[in-house]
Amino acid sequence: MDGILNVYKEKGFTSHDVVAKLRGILRMKKIGHTGTLDPDAVGVLPVCLGKGTKVCDLLTEKQKTYETILQLGVTTDTQDLSGKVLSEIEVTASKKEIEKAISMFCGKYMQIPPMYSALKVNGKKLYELAREGKEIERQPREVYIYNLVIHKIDMDLKQVYLKVDCSKGTYIRTLCHDIGEKLGCGGAMLELKRTRVSDFLLQDSYTLSEIELLMNQGRLAEVVIPIDKLFEQQKRVVVSSEYQKYVDNGNKISRNFLEEPVSLEIGEQVRVYDSNKRFIGIYQSEKLQELKPVKIFI
Structure with missing residues (x-):
């Protein structure tokens, strides 16, 4: 079985x-x-099956959307409320001051990865060092916050409900921590839900128990997303049957091998299928009317 499962x-x-x-x-x-x-987080986790594992890296790079609750007035060693409380400070900021501080994180943002993360330093994961009581210097990394929406500010509970559209590598825990620092009272993440990874949406996801039920009913294929669905924005071309051996062997192909002519820019990528409409992979247009394989799925 090859493809992608949208797992909750x-x-x-x-x-x-x-x-x-x-x-x-x-x-x-x-x-x-x-x-x-x-x-402790919930939500969308695309999982690749079989030949679909070749697109894991592509999906990791995609834009993501989260819903989170920021708890103001507290800092922890993990930057969420599962960790050890390091400080508790009274929240004196007004609603307008909170809104202004949050708005400052839109756009490019240099973020220092948390110690409790899976990033590796000298072959060891940061969270392993953190559990040993060690803290090492981490270099800031550029991330991008495309959109930051405040759904609600509860001034009684000192909680802020946020929706975050962001680039890969963004730690929402760290964003909550940094907003709290900006306000001078500290902050930690209370809850986190991922609602989107690229075109994979929360409302289309399936729990493990639902997937198991579908598997037992012989209906799993109904929810497995075909690999080529990820590349729908690219042009589709079909190789004539007499040139089948070229795609089977992963060779470059000439545009003359295609069933129908297609206009392409140098460097443009296309979805390539054989005459039986089987998805072969992604090819890139080169000079001399050639198409070079970029990622093959057969």
């Missing part, structure tokens, strides 16, 4: 737990996830 990761599971459970449910080994979610 439930609270308490790591992303690796989800993959391990799916290996048992689907009775297959070649499965990979497309970016970690904290155990």
Whole structure:
């Protein structure tokens, strides 16, 4: 089975737990996830199956959307409320001051990764060092906040409900922490839900128990997204049957091999199919009317 499953990761599971459970449910080994979610977080986790694992890196790069609750007035060692409380400070900022501070994080943003993260330094994950009581210097990384919407500010509970559209590599825990620092009272993430990864939406996701039920009913294929669906924005071309051996062997192909002529810019990528409408992979236009394979899925 090849393709992508839009999994709803439930609270308490790591992303690796989800993959391990799916290996048992689907009775297959070649499965990979497309970016970690904290155990306490919930939401969209695209999981790649079979030849679909070749697009794991592509999906990891995609834009994501989160809904989170920021708790003001507290800082923790993990930057969320699961961690050890380091400080508690009275929140004196007004609603307008909170709104202004949050708005300052839109756009390009240099973010220091948290110690409790899976990033590696000298072959060791940061969270492993953190659990040993060690803290090391981390270099800021550029991330991008495309949109930051305040759904609600509860001044009694000192909680802010946010929707965040962001680039890959953005830590929402750290964003909450940094907003709290900007306000001078500290902040930590209370809840996190990922509602979108590229075109994979929360409302279209399935829990592990729902996936298991579909598998037992022989209906899993109904929810597995074909690999070529990810490349729908690219032109579709079909190779004539007499040139089948070229695509089967992963060779470059001439535009003359195509069933229908197509106008392409140098460097433009296309979806290539054989005469049986089987998806072969992504090719890129080169000089001399050639198409070079970029990623093959057969």
